[in-house]
Structures are given as structure tokens and as C-alpha cells.
Amino acid sequence: MSDFSLEVTNLTKKFGALTALDNVSLTVDKGEVFGYIGPNGAGKTTTIRVLLGILKATEGTAKVFGLDAWKNAVEIHKKIAYVPGDVNLWPNLTGGEVVDLFVNLRGKVDKTRRESLIERFELDPSKKCRTYSKGNRQKVALVAAFASDAELYILDEPTSGLDPLMGHVFKECVLEQKNLGKGVFLSSHIMSEVEQLCDKVGIIRKGKLVDSGTLDDLRHLTRVTMRIETDRPVEGLEGSEGVHNIAEHMSGLTFMVDSGQVGRVTELIAKFGIKRFESMPPSLEDVFMLHYQD
Numbered sequence: 001m002s003d004f005s006l007e008v009t010n011l012t013k014k015f016g017a018l019t020a021l022d023n024v025s026l027t028v029d030k031g032e033v034f035g036y037i038g039p040n041g042a043g044k045t046t047t048i049r050v051l052l053g054i055l056k057a058t059e060g061t062a063k064v065f066g067l068d069a070w071k072n073a074v075e076i077h078k079k080i081a082y083v084p085g086d087v088n089l090w091p092n093l094t095g096g097e098v099v100d101l102f103v104n105l106r107g108k109v110d111k112t113r114r115e116s117l118i119e120r121f122e123l124d125p126s127k128k129c130r131t132y133s134k135g136n137r138q139k140v141a142l143v144a145a146f147a148s149d150a151e152l153y154i155l156d157e158p159t160s161g162l163d164p165l166m167g168h169v170f171k172e173c174v175l176e177q178k179n180l181g182k183g184v185f186l187s188s189h190i191m192s193e194v195e196q197l198c199d200k201v202g203i204i205r206k207g208k209l210v211d212s213g214t215l216d217d218l219r220h221l222t223r224v225t226m227r228i229e230t231d232r233p234v235e236g237l238e239g240s241e242g243v244h245n246i247a248e249h250m251s252g253l254t255f256m257v258d259s260g261q262v263g264r265v266t267e268l269i270a271k272f273g274i275k276r277f278e279s280m281p282p283s284l285e286d287v288f289m290l291h292y293q294d
Contacts, residue, residue, distance in 0.1 A: 005030050005152045005183025006051065010060035013046055020046045022207040023060070028152075028200075033174060033184040035198035037191070043207040044187045048156050051185070052082060064152060078106070081150035085157025085187075087137040089129035095140045096125025102144040110147065117143045120169050134161035146173045152183045159190065171197055223256040225280040226265070231273030240265065252276065 006028040013021040021043045028034040038044050049055040050062045053073025062069040064076045089098050099118070103109050118125055121139045129137070138161050145153060153174070159167050167190075174184055174197055188194050194201060195215065202212040211218055223244065228234070229252035237243055237253070242261030247254045252275075257265050262279070269277075 003030070004028060004063070005032070005065065006034075006185055007063045007066075008047070008051075008061070009063075011047070011050065011057055011062055012059040013043075013050060013055060014058045020207050021050070024204070024207075024209045025060075026202050026209060026212060028183045028185050030151075030183050031178055031181040032200065033178050033186060033198045035194035035201040036185065036187040036204065037189070037194055037201065038204035039189075042204045044204060045156060046207075047204075048082075048154055048185075048187060051154060052080075053077075079151040080154055081145035081148045081152075082154045083138075083141045083145050083156065083158040085160045086134075087141045089132070089137055089140060091128065091130035093129055094126055095123055095129060095132065095136070098129060098140050099125065099144045099147065103147050106148055106150075108149065110149070114143070114147045117147050117173075120173075121166060135163065135166070138162055139166065142170060142173070146177070150182065152185070153177060154185045156187045157189060158186070159188070159193065167193065223258055224262055225254070225256050227254045227276070227278040227280075228252050228269055228274065229276035230269060231275060234269055234272045236268060237265075240268065 004027045006026075008024055008026050011021055011024040012019065024043070024047065026034070026036075036044055036047070046055065050057050051064060051069050053069050053076065056070045064072075065079060067076055069076065089095075093101070096118075099114065100109070103114065121143055123136065123139045123143060127136075129140070132140070138158065142158060145155075155174075159170050162170065171193070174186070177184060184197075186194065186198065198215070200212065200214055201218060203210050203218075234253060237255070238246060241264075242258035243265060244256040244258075245254075266277075
């Protein structure tokens, strides 16, 4: 058995002349949440379809639990739970019947957990699926996924259509699975969601994985925002290496500093008597936009 829940190596997928994935490599450890971010058309869903055995890789390998995602799809599906961003359900079945259908496919049902999840997601399981809103359809899929005894959760925009309260419940469920040693592969457009949940992040652009690592690793390449107030006017900051976007406000200065220059700049401004000092690390959105700005 592999030490990784998921392992992708030099994965390439072509559709004729179009290269949807170009030499992508990533891993998801057991007990780890991996965030996969990028705009529409970047290759996120194509990656997931390869992992699910729906598409065959043109080159490279995609392994789940050490098994080939294409050749061993049936075996792999016994241990994974998948939630798409746009859930389609059988219109004449109730939400509860759909949950039971998916959970029973695994051969064992934890009824207590099922009922707890239905209550937490505030889902009415007695209603026909044709009456559900988009958000309620997502709830059905999420309840079915988290009620399953899966080893890996593959989630593709899973909170699409959920309100903020249910988004919070989703985060709790993901962290519960992580603490149980389960792997989670999360594709999302919601940067705050990824930032709060994920141990590692991969940024994909036009089919290529342009950056990957912990959030701290990714932040190292970006800038820190500083807001200061000093006893005396600061001299020498304008034109200083690594300092950008200096702006005066009523009581001091706000500016950005390249991560590698923070120590030097802090020493510089300390000479002028610091009364107030705030340092804000870049958000995941800042990191993301750095890779998508031409």
C-alpha cells in the first residue's frame, strides 16, 4: 500500500491539438488536505476526471492508494468519495433515498452518523430531489460523501451554492476527516476556504502546475504589507530595495515589502522610533493573483 492517498507524476492529457494538462505532478498524503486552485478552464476538473478513471492519461501516471487510476478504477472507487460542483440527482427519489443509495454501495451504514450529518447540514431528506435548490442538491452529495467510510475525498467546488453557515459545517467535516487520517483533494474557487483548510496548495494555470507547496512556501515568493507610525518622519524608505507602493495616511505609512527584505526594512524604520507596527502576510488570493497577472 502506498504512503500517499494520491500521487500524480508527469501527468499529461491531450484532446487532439489541445493540451489540457501539461506534465502535472503532485501528491496528497494520508491525513492531508490539498487545495487545487485555478480559474475555469485551467485543468482542475480534467485532473479530477483522470483520478476518477473517467479519462485516460495521454502520458504520465495517476495513482490512488498506489493503484493506477485508469486500470484499477473499480477497486479505487470502493475507497473514495467524490462530490462535484454541480450535482444532478434522480428527480423522483427523495434526498434521504439518494443518501442511502450511495452509502449502501459501500456495504455498511453508520445510521447515527447519517442522521447527524443530515441535521448538521439542515437537509430535509423527505423531499423529492426535483424540488431541491442547487444548495440542497450539494447538501445531499456532501451528506452522502461524509457518511461514507471513505479513505480519500475528492471534492470539486463542493460548496457551490451553499450559504456561509453551511460552508462552515463543510469545513468542520473536512477537518474531522483529516483528523481521522483521511486524505482530501479539494478544488475550489473560494480562496478563504482553501486558506483555512489546506495543508498544501497547488496553483494550476493553462494546464501547468505553476506553484505548489505549503501556504508559507508560496507566501515566501510574495510581499508583506506593513503599516507603521513613527516618532519622526522615516527617511530612506523611498527607493529602498524591495519596498513598493508607499502611501501616506493620517498617522503614518503603508507599504509593501518583498518577503526577503522584511528584516532589513524593519531595522531601517526602527531608527525613527516605532509607535505602531502592523505586518500582514499575503493572502492566498495575493499569491494566486501573482501567478495570473501578465
